[in-house]
Amino acid sequence: MALVKICGLRTAETVDAALRGEARYLGFNFFPKSPRFVTPDAAAALAAPARGRADTVAVVVDADDALLAQIAARLAPDWIQLHGKERPDRAAEVRRFARKGVIKALAIARPEDFEAVAPAAAAADMLLFDAKAPAGAVLPGGNGAAFDWTLLTGRTFPKPWLLSGGLTPENVGEAVRASGASQVDVASGVERAPGVKDPDRIMAFLAAAAA
Numbered sequence: 001m002a003l004v005k006i007c008g009l010r011t012a013e014t015v016d017a018a019l020r021g022e023a024r025y026l027g028f029n030f031f032p033k034s035p036r037f038v039t040p041d042a043a044a045a046l047a048a049p050a051r052g053r054a055d056t057v058a059v060v061v062d063a064d065d066a067l068l069a070q071i072a073a074r075l076a077p078d079w080i081q082l083h084g085k086e087r088p089d090r091a092a093e094v095r096r097f098a099r100k101g102v103i104k105a106l107a108i109a110r111p112e113d114f115e116a117v118a119p120a121a122a123a124a125d126m127l128l129f130d131a132k133a134p135a136g137a138v139l140p141g142g143n144g145a146a147f148d149w150t151l152l153t154g155r156t157f158p159k160p161w162l163l164s165g166g167l168t169p170e171n172v173g174e175a176v177r178a179s180g181a182s183q184v185d186v187a188s189g190v191e192r193a194p195g196v197k198d199p200d201r202i203m204a205f206l207a208a209a210a211a
Contacts, residue, residue, distance in 0.1 A: 002176050002209040005162060005185040006202055007059060008036030010195065015046050017199035019053055021206030024183070026054050027081065030071060031061040035195030036187065040074035047075060057081050057103065063094075072097040079103050081128065091123035101125030105164070107132040108147050114155070121159045128185060131165030146171075149178040169204035173211065184209055 006018040007027030018026055028043035029036040038046070047056045058077035060067065062084035071077060080094055081103040091102040104124035106116050109132040120127060129152065131145040146166025163181035168189035176184065188194070190201040 001211075002172070002181060003183045004206055004209045005057060005183070006190065006197075006205075007057070007164075007185055007187040008034070008191075008195065009046060009197065010036060010038055010042075011197065012046060012049075014197040014199055014202060015049060017197075017202040018206070019050060021203045022210075023054055023202075023206060025057050025079070025185075026050050027057040027059050027185070027187070028075065028077075029059045029187075030063065030067065031059065031083070037195075040070045043071075044074040044076075055079060055100065058098070059083055062086060065094075068094055068097040079126070081105060082124070083128075083130075088119040088123040091120070091125075095125075103128050103162070105130050108151060108165075111151060114151075117157060121157060125159060127157060127159055127161040128164050129161060130185075146175075149175050152179040152181070154180070167205075169201055169208045172205060172208045176209070 003024035005025035005027055006023045008029045009015050009026055028038050050056060055078040057079040058071045058075060059081045077098055078100045080098040083105040091104055095102050102124045103126040104120045105128040106120060108129050131147040162183040162185045163179050164185035167175055167184055167186045172184055186205055190197055190205050192198045
């Protein structure tokens with residue numbers, strides 16, 4: 001059974017589906033250019049039913065302390081996910097805004113990309129391996145792109161990690177088997193349009209990951 005993060009939630013209906021399907025993490029996106037963007041106030045209202053049932057994750061891209069302080073004051077996230085070009089030492093700086101810790105996303109396309117793991121793991125509490133964004137993409141993640149999951153086969157890391165990038169209800173089982181992931185993250189793979197989550201696909205993804 002793989003633990004699941006449903007990322008980019010924007011409606012009460014989809015939060016309810018994630019909770020009913022026993023998602024481990026609920027992700028809220030604070031990157032203004034993303035179709036999944038929410039404000040700190042909106043995220044706080046959406047996350048209210050999750051308290052004590054799932055961890056909340058604030059996803060940010062090169063955010064400054066002013067934004068992080070707003071998020072902390074309103075959402076009080078369990079985790080802050082750094083999904084931009086943040087330096088490893090930035091994780092230590094932003095940990096004070098999270099209740100549990102910091103997740104650092106790393107873009108993977110080739111074996112040599114894992115060279116970034118050691119400095120990231122020294123500062124962050126969890127890692128997230130995502131596909132590199134396609135050329136010209138506005139978003140650093142959530143593009144529906146996957147990488148070769150077998151690049152993770154047999155590797156061990158000093159911190160817990162999540163697999164992300166191009167996952168869907170149809171392929172998450174294969175991805176877990178190929179990579180050895182015990183935690184997975186999905187955004188576009190459970191949507192019917194950019195930023196529009198489908199509750200049925202959320203439930204299907206959670207069922208497939210549990211199986």
